[in-house]
Amino acid sequence: MSRSATIAARALVVALVLSPGLGGHDSLLLGIAAAQAANVQRGLAFARVNCGRCHSLDKYSESPLPVAPPFRILHKRYPVETLEEALAEGIVTGHPSMPEFRLDPGQIADLIAFLKSLE
Numbered sequence: 001m002s003r004s005a006t007i008a009a010r011a012l013v014v015a016l017v018l019s020p021g022l023g024g025h026d027s028l029l030l031g032i033a034a035a036q037a038a039n040v041q042r043g044l045a046f047a048r049v050n051c052g053r054c055h056s057l058d059k060y061s062e063s064p065l066p067v068a069p070p071f072r073i074l075h076k077r078y079p080v081e082t083l084e085e086a087l088a089e090g091i092v093t094g095h096p097s098m099p100e101f102r103l104d105p106g107q108i109a110d111l112i113a114f115l116k117s118l119e
Contacts, residue, residue, distance in 0.1 A: 036113060043114025046107055047071065054098065059118060065097065072118040080115040084108050 047057050056063040056070035063070050074080055083091075090102040103111065 039110045039113035040117045042107075043110035043112070043117075046103075046111055047114055050101065068098070071115055074115055075119045080112055080119075083115070084112060087111065 044057065047055070051057065051071070052064075054063060054065035054068035056072065059072050061070070069077075074083075087103045087108045088105070090100050091098070
């Protein structure tokens with residue numbers, strides 16, 4: 001998600017939350033949507049720091065490292081939720097130059113939310 005799209009999405013959430021007439025159920029849904037948007041943004045930030053040197057992190061560009069699949073196609077290979085265990089234990093399979101790393105549960109949730117946003 002581009003910076004301008006992120007700002008627009010946040011502005012829309014704020015506008016909807018502050019608009020009169022929204023009741024409990026609508027406010028709850030907006031709160032959930034805002035939390036999910038925050039997860040996606042944290043996942044993107046993590047991916048930029050740890051993955052972006054090799055993988056494409058958007059819906060259009062090629063990966064900087066040709067053997068590293070663009071993140072937008074991972075869901076075509078397998079459900080991204082199945083990565084949770086591998087991310088917690090340390091991914092050791094991937095492209096040959098991929099470093100091994102382990103994520104904490106919050107980082108896993110954020111990265112999975114980001115990957116799902118690319119579907």
